[in-house]
Amino acid sequence: MTDAYAKAGVDIRAGNETVARYREVLPERRDPRVLEGIGGFGGCFALRGMRDAVLVASTDGVGTKLLVAAQLKKYDTIGHDLVNHCVNDILCLNAQPLFFLDYLAVGKLEPAIAASIVGSIGAACADHDMALLGGETAEMPGLYQPQHFDLAGTIVGGVERDDLTDIARVVAGDIVIGLPSNGFQTNGYSLVRATLSPERWGEPFGAGTIGDALLAIHPSYMRAVRAAQAAGVSIHGMAHITGGGLTDNLPRALPAGVVARLYPEKWHVPPIIDLVVREAHLDRETAFHTFNMGIGFCTIVAARDTQAALAAMPGALAIGEIEPLGPCAPRVIFA
């Protein structure tokens, strides 16, 4: 079989080696929720201890950030980007991560690279007490260039129905608390790459290079949010600031009848974003509609909870407030 398939560009031996390396980089974590030894056609996860479970699921990729990673041959952080992005998405609904499945597609399977990527996914899952329940690694000659790959993942979390975020609780007078981003996170990379060509990625920038700044790991905001809740803060709404920026994402946490007024002078734009905005000649409206501009996640809380929220979440800033909807006003106003 190896010969016929190898001539067709599919390397069974590389496949077997990859599986062996996955076993190395994914240390066995005894997770009593994961049922083992039942054939392997699907991962089995026992859902225990929930009264009225709502499952919250999301599939996402890391976009063309992976072309930056591939170019710089840095494969051990992109899995954190992928997992953290997904964790933040379902966090907006107040869901706790349960399990994750990855999809890695390559033109030519390089076991060491695949293991580095999948190992970083496993590490990021462990960071969130989440099972890496399954996944697929596909070698598809003819679809991907040899050094290229694509990466996507699916997260499934759970939340008691009573605890599901209810954005109807967001009212005028509430405060928007922003949590800082550290760069582009996982959005806007096609524009970033068109603006900063790969020849420049080795240039010194801040404490490292432009390439380092481009590959800064998309943070998970789960610990910060859970810390605020543990401190008694009642969070009315949450928004993960991804493609479309604050302009498109913050309204997803707003009920009809209110708008968010933000004060951009309250926070700093990360230098790497500032560089691309300047070199791409983006006006302010476009920039805020494309990049996160320094705010990676928003929580909306009652004014009386502001100090407790700021104290509980490292780096948190009060960046705006909720107002009644005026006539013809946009949903997000940059003051």
Add this chain to the structure above:
Amino acid sequence: MTDAYAKAGVDIRAGNETVARYREVLPERRDPRVLEGIGGFGGCFALRGMRDAVLVASTDGVGTKLLVAAQLKKYDTIGHDLVNHCVNDILCLNAQPLFFLDYLAVGKLEPAIAASIVGSIGAACADHDMALLGGETAEMPGLYQPQHFDLAGTIVGGVERDDLTDIARVVAGDIVIGLPSNGFQTNGYSLVRATLSPERWGEPFGAGTIGDALLAIHPSYMRAVRAAQAAGVSIHGMAHITGGGLTDNLPRALPAGVVARLYPEKWHVPPIIDLVVREAHLDRETAFHTFNMGIGFCTIVAARDTQAALAAMPGALAIGEIEPLGPCAPRVIFA
């Protein structure tokens, strides 16, 4: 924003049009399990009526069958391939489909094509009373050639813990019931494409063309299995015959200490598989280790249930039996 991003190869207008078309091709199905209107950062599925739920999940792609679909510009069946493949995988654990999420990645977003693909996913989900709970459509210039795309999906099903397939019940004397495949299903296409070049896909073959035979939809075996169970058949083990053929997949349904002896003269190899086996000069062992060779799914039942199983499942054939493991025997013996 449109301008800057369009220059970078990302077409926001095409993105918006695609979303509008998705709304058209995914008719609103009021599914009381899906909770709507809570921000859209994740799909919310209320899990009700289960006592001791085990969630069974799998991520898979359709491999390079999609290069055949892209070449032949046939986009409305590949979603059925994807969904049915995933349904069959979790069916092996006896799980019922709950929800699905898709990942579609393209080089250049063509709204009509994307809608055709995602519409076929939605239709296949509806066939299984499964919610299409979410998904991601990513335009990634530089990663995919303009006419190329990749497609993967994640299924989540549920089963009561007591009803989970327990392959320990498979014992010597049980009968292997095979359900017919209609071609390559979704496996082996890199070798198929290396053997049958695209110039030949228009050639007449059977009732259609070679291309038609290559794109025959991967069947779902769920209805057949449920019909057998409804007829009182107790299924001891199940195997979905995918990459690696009967040789690799049937052992996943076998406990230690037994082997399966199969009688290949009991069933027909689909003509399109026969053609590729001959033209690629595959020996029998290689062929059975690469392609499904005409058996898409296996159920293993007690001998006394054989007639009931054959009567309940259309096209089903008794193709072999379970035997005690001999010294040094392979797990699957082709008699």
